[in-house]
Amino acid sequence: MEKFDTIVIGAGPGGLAAAYDLSGAGQNVALIENNLWGGTCPNRGCDPKKVLLSAVEARDRMTQLKGKGFGDVPYVNWEELEKFKATFTDPVSAGSKKGAINAGITAIDGSPKFVSEKELSVNESTYQADHFIIATGQRPSYSDIPGKEYLLSSTDFLSLKQMPKTITIIGAGYIAFELATIANATGAEVHVVHHNDHPLKAFNEKYAQELVHQLETKGVKFHFNVDTKEIIKSAGQLTLKADDFSLTSDLIIGATGRIPNVDILDLEKANVKADRHGVIVNEKLQSSNDKIFAIGDVVSTKTPKLTPVAGFEADYVSNVILGKTTDDIKIPLVPTVVYGTPKLAQVGEQNGAKVVDQDVTSWFTYSHTNEPKAMIRIVLNDKSQIIGATVLSNEADSMINLLTKAIEQKMTNADVKKEILAYPTAGSDLEYLF
Numbered sequence: 090m091e092k093f094d095t096i097v098i099g100a101g102p103g104g105l106a107a108a109y110d111l112s113g114a115g116q117n118v119a120l121i122e123n124n125l126w127g128g129t130c131p132n133r134g135c136d137p138k139k140v141l142l143s144a145v146e147a148r149d150r151m152t153q154l155k156g157k158g159f160g161d162v163p164y165v166n167w168e169e170l171e172k173f174k175a176t177f178t179d180p181v182s183a184g185s186k187k188g189a190i191n192a193g194i195t196a197i198d199g200s201p202k203f204v205s206e207k208e209l210s211v212n213e214s215t216y217q218a219d220h221f222i223i224a225t226g227q228r229p230s231y232s233d234i235p236g237k238e239y240l241l242s243s244t245d246f247l248s249l250k251q252m253p254k255t256i257t258i259i260g261a262g263y264i265a266f267e268l269a270t271i272a273n274a275t276g277a278e279v280h281v282v283h284h285n286d287h288p289l290k291a292f293n294e295k296y297a298q299e300l301v302h303q304l305e306t307k308g309v310k311f312h313f314n315v316d317t318k319e320i321i322k323s324a325g326q327l328t329l330k331a332d333d334f335s336l337t338s339d340l341i342i343g344a345t346g347r348i349p350n351v352d353i354l355d356l357e358k359a360n361v362k363a364d365r366h367g368v369i370v371n372e373k374l375q376s377s378n379d380k381i382f383a384i385g386d387v388v389s390t391k392t393p394k395l396t397p398v399a400g401f402e403a404d405y406v407s408n409v410i411l412g413k414t415t416d417d418i419k420i421p422l423v424p425t426v427v428y429g430t431p432k433l434a435q436v437g438e439q440n441g442a443k444v445v446d447q448d449v450t451s452w453f454t455y456s457h458t459n460e461p462k463a464m465i466r467i468v469l470n471d472k473s474q475i476i477g478a479t480v481l482s483n484e485a486d487s488m489i490n491l492l493t494k495a496i497e498q499k500m501t502n503a504d505v506k507k508e509i510l511a512y513p514t515a516g517s518d519l520e521y522l523f
């Protein structure tokens with residue numbers, strides 16, 4: 090039986106980072122993947138979505154300047170854009186696997202199952218290790234309704250050969266907003282169906298509602314308080330049914346959340362406990378078996394499920410395994426962005442001693458690109474230090490990174506005014522907020 094220092098299960102951003110860290114430190118590491126190497130983010134998540142959105146953003150920017158330098162703005166050509174996207178995604182899996190092998194990691198394709206607390210089997214071979222890291226991520230989950238087999242996932246959407254004329258998205262979280270933005274820019278009629286009237290529930294409500302309003306202005310139709318009961322297929326189309334509600338479209342995307350990939354690992358044989366949110370861990374990311382860790386999206390914690398978090402947890406767990414730290418994990422501030430035009434970004438505390446909530450649409454940064462609405466909300470504590478922020482604008486992604494740094498450095502509003510930042514940029518406007 091082959092023996093390793095550490096076996097990592099799942100070659101996404103989390104698993105790959107951990108395998109590289111441990112192998113780089115001299116450990117004998119195996120990495121096991123049962124699908125595409127590289128995981129969700131570069132194959133069917135962040136990166137392909139961002140490639141598609143870059144064309145959408147270019148179109149939206151031109152639309153904002155219609156009559157101010159641009160005439161009629163064409164819809165995004167989906168087939169061409171998909172081909173461009175494939176130039177990024179196609180090489181990922183082979184490249185990620187080859188990179189791991191070149192780094193001295195033993196790369197194994199297959200679905201492992203634990204056979205004991207220290208062993209797992211894959212492809213009829215059994216492997217032993219001192220430590221294991223579970224980094225198997227999540228997959229889309231759908232409500233158990235009749236016709237759910239007709240639903241497509243975000244993965245399917247990102248690889249559609251053709252964009253249909255009408256498309257319905259169930260859910261109003263990150264994925265729903267981003268896919269709605271992309272489909273709308275290709276000329277599709279887009280419907281978003283949500284079971285309550287609180288979209289993007291982790292974000293400031295006023296800002297989320299403004300994003301809804303801006304998408305509605307572009308033609309996206311939101312249907313709130315509609316609890317989907319059934320999907321019916323007829324004459325090549327799909328009809329979504331709810332109480333007193335019916336909507337027919339060419340295809341329906343389920344974007345109602347994701348569930349952890351824990352079910353086929355035989356975790357109970359290794360004494361690893363999981364719940365419906367993932368592997369249960371302590372403050373050192375150890376499972377109920379202290380030699381088996383979990384990182385990234387598969388972990389059952391409230392930590393945001395995002396790529397930089399998976400990477401951070403990978404580095405932390407590697408340091409625990411290598412004996413470099415005995416401290417509990419301390420996740421730093423995690424900024425999040427809903428991508429599109431505009432972007433909605435948020436970080437830190439949303440309540441404090443003082444809140445500056447400013448409509449900045451008329452400011453030069455936003456008026457020279459004719460943005461329909463731009464808003465910034467900064468939360469300060471009783472020492473006037475910045476402790477949180479929400480930004481809605483085309484510049485929200487870079488602004489939230491800047492504000493995250495300001496929070497980490499405990500900057501006050503007076504400190505912000507002392508900074509010299511390149512002008513004219515969204516960052517150099519910050520001082521005018523206070």
Ligand SMILES: Cc1cc2nc3c(=O)[nH]c(=O)nc-3n(C[C@H](O)[C@H](O)[C@H](O)COP(=O)(O)OP(=O)(O)OC[C@H]3O[C@@H](n4cnc5c(N)ncnc54)[C@H](O)[C@@H]3O)c2cc1C
Pocket residue numbers: 098099100101102103104121122123124125126127128129130133134135136138199200201224225226227243244264350353354384385386387394395396397399
């Ligand atoms: C559409 C979409 C857009 C996103 N956009 C963003 C974004 O803009 N920014 C951001 O930060 N995050 C984004 N995310 C989230 C991001 O993709 C994840 O947080 C990140 O990929 C988590 O990394 P991970 O390594 O924990 O899991 P994953 O990337 O999911 O990797 C897990 C790996 O484990 C493999 N695996 C699963 N089960 C097994 C098994 N039994 N045996 C072996 N291998 C297994 C999987 O095939 C996969 O390769 C997005 C996600 C989606 C779906």
Ligand SMILES: NC(=O)c1ccc[n+]([C@@H]2O[C@H](COP(=O)([O-])OP(=O)(O)OC[C@H]3O[C@@H](n4cnc5c(N)ncnc54)[C@H](O)[C@@H]3O)[C@@H](O)[C@H]2O)c1
Pocket residue numbers: 232259260261262263264265267282283284285288289290316317344345346347393394395425426427428
């Ligand atoms: N830009 C980014 O960083 C980004 C983008 C996409 C995905 N992600 C990651 O992927 C995760 C999953 O994204 P997501 O959008 O699937 O999840 P989500 O949790 O953000 O949104 C799911 C939405 O579906 C709704 N919902 C649940 N059941 C429903 C039902 N029966 N009918 C209608 N609506 C229902 C929820 O209320 C929620 O609004 C995110 O939480 C995030 O971690 C990040």
